[in-house]
Amino acid sequence: GESVGLHLPTLSVQEGDNSIINCAYSNSASDYFIWYKQESGKGPQFIIDIRSNMDKRQGQRVTVLLNKTVKHLSLQIAATQPGDSAVYFCAEIRSGGGGNKLTFGTGTQLKVEL
Amino acid sequence: DSGVTQTPKHLITATGQRVTLRCSPRSGDLSVYWYQQSLDQGLQFLIHYYNGEERAKGNILERFSAQQFPDLHSELNLSSLELGDSALYFCASSPILAGVGEQYFGPGTRLTVT
Numbered sequence: 001g002e003s004v005g006l007h008l009p010t011l012s013v014q015e016g017d018n019s020i021i022n023c024a025y026s027n028s029a030s031d032y033f034i035w036y037k038q039e040s041g042k043g044p045q046f047i048i049d050i051r052s053n054m055d056k057r058q059g060q061r062v063t064v065l066l067n068k069t070v071k072h073l074s075l076q077i078a079a080t081q082p083g084d085s086a087v088y089f090c091a092e093i094r095s096g097g098g099g100n101k102l103t104f105g106t107g108t109q110l111k112v113e114l
Numbered sequence: 115d116s117g118v119t120q121t122p123k124h125l126i127t128a129t130g131q132r133v134t135l136r137c138s139p140r141s142g143d144l145s146v147y148w149y150q151q152s153l154d155q156g157l158q159f160l161i162h163y164y165n166g167e168e169r170a171k172g173n174i175l176e177r178f179s180a181q182q183f184p185d186l187h188s189e190l191n192l193s194s195l196e197l198g199d200s201a202l203y204f205c206a207s208s209p210i211l212a213g214v215g216e217q218y219f220g221p222g223t224r225l226t227v228t
Contacts, residue, residue, distance in 0.1 A: 034217075043116070043204050043206075043219030043220055043221055044157070044204070044206075044219050045116075045219065046216045046217050046218070046219075049216070089157060096170075097169070097170065098167075098169050098170075099162045099168075099169025099170025100145075100169070100170055101159060101170045101171075101172055102147070102159040102172065103159065103172075104156060104158070104159070106156055107156065107157075
């Protein structure tokens with residue numbers, strides 16, 4: 001049959017506002033979680049990671065929150081800028097046997113309106 | 115520039131053919147990851163190598179294989195190509211094994227199978 005592209009959820013925010021991007025993960029045994037940013041035509045770019053034994057981690061203008069009870073991850077971007085426009089992916093990582101397996105979420109398109 | 119290089123940037127080939135994609139990690143990074151990004155399946159983890167050894171496998175087809183050489187560059191071999199193999203193929207490198215840490219993605223190879 002004909003392939004249909006993934007329909008990414010879109011979050012539109014005004015420049016200067018805070019953005020919250022959400023992600024549900026599937027495996028309660030995941031050890032790490034990472035947020036990536038992917039701009040059009042480029043490879044994914046690491047933003048921030050968090051271990052499963054943490055609830056919150058802050059970076060520069062970004063905060064990741066982890067709620068293991070409901071298997072939910074969020075990325076908060078403070079004072080969103082036009083350069084933040086991109087697709088954002090979460091990834092859950094299971095480590096074992098000396099290696100790491102990653103499972104990615106579908107992604108969220110962030111659009112920053114001037 | 116992430117410091118990770120991938121060649122070729124674009125590759126067009128016919129069904130049934132075999133291709134090799136090459137990745138050079140950042141200097142000193144021992145871990146190399148391969149990913150496939152297609153329109154209908156999003157970003158998929160394929161395989162993880164560390165210092166020449168395969169450490170984890172994801173959704174990698176039997177027609178696909180990879181290796182990491184003593185100089186740490188890696189190659190992804192795709193054989194008996196099908197139309198559905200058309201995708202962007204990324205590699206990423208990381209300096210550590212335990213956990214994932216900050217991964218650095220290459221610019222990708224766009225494979226088109228006709």
